């Protein structure tokens with residue numbers, strides 16, 4: 104009998120940010136397909152008898168192609184195993200969980216999606232930066248800063264909105280370009296920006312800068328992946344909220 108596949112968000116790094124439902128599903132799994140950003144403490148919840156598959160998935164490190172992951176999920180489910188697809192953050196925010204769900208649906212495999220805390224909310228809570236604020240940001244936008252074939256084709260005119268906080272996933276390599284484009288489209292050179300590495304964990308680092316200096320400041324801090332970029336007036340609260 105085919106069992107429901109669980110596409111589970113593991114949160115952004117701190118194992119205590121795992122939901123109770125996610126923990127239960129992982130603890131009951133018979134096969135787990137997991138990504139690179141899952142911390143060891145969460146992998147330790149997987150029952151020893153479960154089959155484990157590492158799917159990779161850093162920006163440049165695709166151990167398994169997406170099509171292979173999709174097929175693996177279907178094959179494991181067809182063997183009657185209780186499958187957990189474990190993904191960093193939230194599965195549906197730049198996690199390709201939607202594509203995996205589509206593939207399962209096309210093959211008639213029942214699935215559920217267990218949401219996780221995304222790095223946007225996890226990283227900003229960790230460093231006490233609100234994403235919205237009545238006086239500083241009336242909205243928030245999540246975008247990817249990952250370029251396809253060296254090109255970053257985004258709607259800069261729309262994104263250069265001082266009233267909206269911009270959260271850039273996978274944007275570390277292109278931070279100077281992103282800052283330049285936003286300034287070209289009207290944001291001031293002293294507009295605040297933060298780069299947060301390993302948010303929610305003890306080894307997390309943060310760089311606070313301005314659009315004009317971001318490229319240089321973030322490069323000299325030698326930040327590494329995973330790093331999330333936050334651009335918005337709310338970043339100016341960092342000093343007050345981290346006394």
Ligand SMILES: C[S@@+](CC[C@H](N)C(=O)[O-])C[C@H]1O[C@@H](n2cnc3c(N)ncnc32)[C@H](O)[C@@H]1O
Pocket residue numbers: 115116140190191192193194195196197198220221222223226271272273274299300301302303328329330331332
């Ligand atoms: C493929 S996306 C996955 C996003 C994930 N689904 C989520 O909801 O957070 C990977 C990107 O998420 C961001 N990210 C994930 N975890 C992070 C963390 N702990 N600290 C900083 N950025 C993180 C980085 O921008 C990284 O390049």
